[in-house]
Amino acid sequence: MPDITIFLITLCLISSILILKLYKSSPVKSHLPPSPFWLPIIGHLHLLSGNPHQAFHKLSKRYGPVFRLFLGSTPCVVVTTPETAKEIFKTHENVFLDRPHYSVANYLSYGEKGLIFAPYGSSWMFLKKLIMSKLLNSKTLDLLFPVRRDEINRFIKYLSQKARDGEYVELEGKLMKLANNVISRMFMSKRCSEEEDESSDITKIIAESGEIVGNFNLSDHIWFCKNLDLQGLGKKSKDIHTRFDALMERIIEEHEEARKHETGEAKDLLNILLDISEDESMEIKLTREDIKALVKDVLNGGTDTSSITIEWALAELINHPNMMKKAVDEIDQVVGKNRLLQESDIRNLPYLQAIVKESLRLHPVVPVIQRLSSQDCTVGGYHIPANTTTFINVWSLNRDPTHWENPFKFMPERYKENQVDVRGQHFQLLPFGGGRRLCPGTSLGLLTVQTTLGAMIQCFEWKTGKNESLATVDMEEGIGLTLPRANPLVCIPVARLDPIPLSV
Known part of the structure; x- marks a missing residue:
């Protein structure tokens, strides 16, 4: 033998x-x-x-x-x-x-710093408090509203040119670039597309990070592979980390130099973090690595989540033209045709909100939430030992037939009677997680998705299929840590407003 x-x-x-x-x-x-x-x-x-x-x-x-x-x-x-x-x-x-605890995530997150992978404790609570009180509070978001408005304007202008040329748009990459530009400018006053060096492209780095974290790593689960990098994921993670760290170091140094010559102009979020790191009165010292890890968390958490949600929602509307018409009619009635839909309009667009909520129900961006039990407990009448990796299958929760009528059917109208919310209080709908680790960017994410999707259907009709006629879009799911489409949505935008009323 x-x-x-x-x-x-x-x-x-x-x-x-x-x-x-x-x-x-x-x-x-x-x-x-x-x-x-x-x-x-x-x-x-x-x-x-x-x-x-x-x-x-x-x-x-x-x-x-x-x-x-x-x-x-x-x-x-x-x-x-x-x-x-x-x-x-x-x-x-x-x-x-x-x-x-996963080895790749540990390396990419500067040793489990930041918010996504950090263990629960005083440092995690300090960062969560900073995000909610300093970075994503209403005052700061209002201050940075022009950034979000400008990026949506640029995106709509790009789509308008494609409409004039009658060309197809591969929406996955363009929506991801939009989301990345919004976050990059809010945090660092820099558009990711301005990077000349492809290896330092923020969008590319973040996409590679999400892909590698979503891979099953034999080293984490097969005991005799613990010290072996059979899939090369360790080597890849080191390369991604090195590129991102070099990029962030350069950006931080640029900010530090600019801070020596303060002009009183509106600060970006990185400047706020640098202020906090220099504040000796803070109960916990914010280190340079903490800042880098936090920026990476926000880029990872807010890029493909927003773009994927918009892509799924638009695909559902294309497959349900009666719902598309209802949404467009609502926008025309509330916003009109002479100006572009704005964030402030969302509160008056309940059907648009319902479309996004229903898309998040059927296509949760993070379909499985992972937790680690710290001690023995009982769940569902069963004993769960300490140190057990626990998967909460959000995809199943959102389709539970005891809570949802026709659970596999896209029905935004269900929220007219059902006031279930997505912020972790209703356990049959948890697209942003639950408990204390609920995504802190939920409100901003929802606002960005709703505003972008609303502007896209306000300004354009969407045609798919080689014969340029409306066709059914397949809804097959791809594979990943998030929930991408198996086949990216490729459409031709057809202008329904002429001229396109860009915001000023």
Whole structure:
């Protein structure tokens, strides 16, 4: 028998013994959640090909709302109903405040600094407080409103040129660039598209970061691969980190030089963070690495989330022309045809708000939320041991038939009677997470998505298909940490307003 075969058999036996020993060592094994058949070494990885959230949903039909899996040698639990999610985010919130530890994320986040991957504690709470009170408060957002308005103007102008030329637009990349430019200018007074060096392109770096974090890393889950970089993800993460750090260092140095010659002009968010880092009265010192990690978190969290949401919502409207007409009629009535829709109009556009909310229900940008249990607890009547990676399948919660009529159908009208909100208080709709780690940029994200989508359908009709006639858009989901479309939305914009009323 070849040596490699003997080696693999030995590994299988050792893995099987370890998992079996772990299972039998639990004094409450009879109360552990049900679990499918597992394979040596890989555990249940063979059941999660394709989109994990869809695989989790199918498994829940057989094993119930709480079930146990092994990703390699990592013990995991999946919860799939609003009731079990409520236990995670409310009843046992103090148990599920941390995220699982992943080597790639650790490196990209400057050693789990920032807000997304940082462990819950005094530093995390300090950063969350800064974001809510200094960076994303109403005063600061109002101050930076011209930035958001200008970027939407530029985007609409670009679409107008495409409409005149009768050319197709690949919306995924353009919407991502729009979102990145908004965040980059708000934080650093710099448009990401102004970078001449392709390796320093912020959009490219952020896209690569999201892709690599979303990959399953054997080193994190297969015990004998712990110190091996078999997929090259460690090497890639180091390259991404080095490029981003060099970019941020240059931008921070430019800001520090400019601060020596203050002119009294409106500050960007990076300047606010630098002010805080120099404030000796702060209870916690904000370091340079904290600032870089926080900027990266906001870029990661606000770029593809906004662009993907707009893309899904527009695709749904193209497939439901009666709803498109209803939304456009509402905009024409409230805004008119002589000016571009603005952020201040959103409060008077309830149907547009409902469209975005319904799109987030069916296409949550983060379909699975991950938490790590810090101690033993009980969820859904089952024992959940400490240090268990816990997946909250938002995709399933948002489709729960006990809470949603026709749960797989796109129906913005459902919110006329149903006042469920997306801010973590209603556990059947959690597109932005829940509990204390609810996304702090929810309000800004919603406002940006609603304003951009509203301006796009106010100014243009959208045609898809090679024959330039309205056609059905496929709604197949792609694979990723976020929930992209499998096939990017490619359309021809047709101007419905002439001239396009750009804001001034």
